Amino acid sequence: MATPSITVSETPLVLYALRRADDALILGHRLSEWCGHAPAMEEDMALANIGLDLIGQARELYAYAATAEGKANDEDTFAYLRDVRQYRNLLLCEQPNGDFARTILRQFLYSAFADAYWRAMMASTDATLAAIAAKSEKESAYHLRHSAEWVIRLGDGTEESHRRAKEAVDHLWAFTGELFHADDSDAALIADGIAVDPERLRAGWTDMVANVLATATLTQPKSGWMQKGGRSGLHSEHLGHLLSELQSLQRTFPGATW
């Protein structure tokens, strides 16, 4: 009999921390799927390292969500005992790895946002979020540099690598609008300086992405309709499959430890 899911009291602060924690955990898990499968040894290590950084960030954010909620939940129950509709991550982060170009473009589009986001959050009036941001921005700078260099190498590489990079950016583009999502739950946090208004980051992200894509000889897709839903638990079909793997041990053997 599978372990039932937890219930979460999603106060604005709890929800805010969970959304960012879920981004980091889900993207980190996706990167871990490359372990042993990357096109070169160096990239195998790089993707695993980036995944490790992200899962570390997720742990800090989950721990803070648990403190803010003040119930029995902790970082493990948040990760292992919530079902798909309780996850709050960006749709971008859950998209399957696809080929190496798809993984790299997904990382670049996310890291270009995350790097600016964490730097802005260092000024948060919430001391814990500011501390997590100060650690995370150093890591995201490396993630951004690594993925940007690969976007350029793939886009400005061979005909085949260009074709794959183009396919990746075209496919992922509709998920980038959600990066700038903010809702009523966030409004008070933004007003209090706890959270950064994501609109403030849009111009910087747009510039960064435009520059790297241009250097990579890739055409930026026209901004049209944007897919959203992850922040409120409406996910693509891919997340359930990811969670079934991520959670299978704790669901089958509740409370199992190493």
Added chain:
Amino acid sequence: MVSAATSNLRQAAWNAAASVVDPEIPVLTIADLGVLRDVTVHDGRVEVAITPTYSGCPAMNMIALEIELALARDGINGATIKTILSPAWTTDWMSDEGRRKLRDYGVAPPQAGGSRRALFGVEVVACPQCGSNETQVLSEFGSTSCKALWRCNACREPFDYFKCH
């Protein structure tokens, strides 16, 4: 006024904790690395504060365990190990002694003042084997979170570089 007993206990606990080495880079102690932040004593109980190098550094659990064991070996039991995030760890905290030990071990030490670099900037890293600046990066991410993989074009040896952070 801190009593002499408390002061002695704090110093003994600091010395024991400071002797713990990084499990990945055993020539460096956690004091050399700047991972050991503080030791305090309240009512005869020791609390040791450490800070992670990277968010996901898997060595942190082992370091905490090693500190407990080192304290116990010196007769200090029941210590608590606290992880603090702020201020964020930086390679600028690495001692000169630590940098020298790293180089002797074959790992290029982090550049001083290595806070945020220009994203696409060029770094010059001297080879820890022969000292040449004719080096190139092979991979931004090495065998552990804190290292990158480089190669020396003069002596042809690959080497680890402890990344600026």
